[in-house]
Amino acid sequence: MASIVGVAICQLGISVLLAIISVYLYTQKVLMSDNHEEAHTGPIKTPKSFAWLVFLSFVGPIFIIIGLVNYVVSQTKPSAGAAPTAESVAARIQKVGAVQVRDANRPLKAGEDVYKAQCAACHAAGLAGSPKVGDKTAWSPRIKTGYEALLNSALKGKNAMGAQGGGEHNDTEIGRAVVYMANASGAKFAEPAAPAN
């Protein structure tokens, strides 16, 4: 609604401006006609046509603006059947630059849970050339590189694997998932402790 009010104010401004120009032109004509009779050649010859000009200068822009407003508003209307949900409303009315608060003290997920949620998509079946969990032959050369190296790959990504396997987990949780996966594939890594807060 605020935008419509703004447009209306703009329209008022434009109308006033046009009216002032019309009045100015008319008075020019009147002044000129005082001196030169032949100056009565412009489109504004009588007070009646002047009244028409003023009227149109007010009304014309109104229709143009109504048309524009309709056009703009129709663009932002939600499509048919897209009833606003509580979520979509909340998303629309949220503050600009809202801060997403993540609870740093939330209990960390266990490695197995992270694995199931984030890593199993590839590593359960060995998709995209990933070492399949439980496949000791695939894992043993990797396990030899050490936990830190594997954690680093998991955190930063490696070839077809995105950083954190594409997820948004806490680093310790990723570490636990790495340990879970590696230990299920022949390693004997110790579970990383939660960082002290």
Ligand code: HEC
């Ligand atoms: C999109 C598929 C995909 C997902 C999801 C994925 N990975 Fe991977 N992962 C791969 C691929 C592919 C490789 C093999 C990369 C290579 O060595 O070229 C790999 C390799 C690894 C390695 C061995 C890295 C090394 O240095 O040899 C670890 C550890 C690993 N992933 C952990 C994880 C963890 C933990 C998750 C979940 C948080 C995860 N991955 C999710 C595809 C995936």
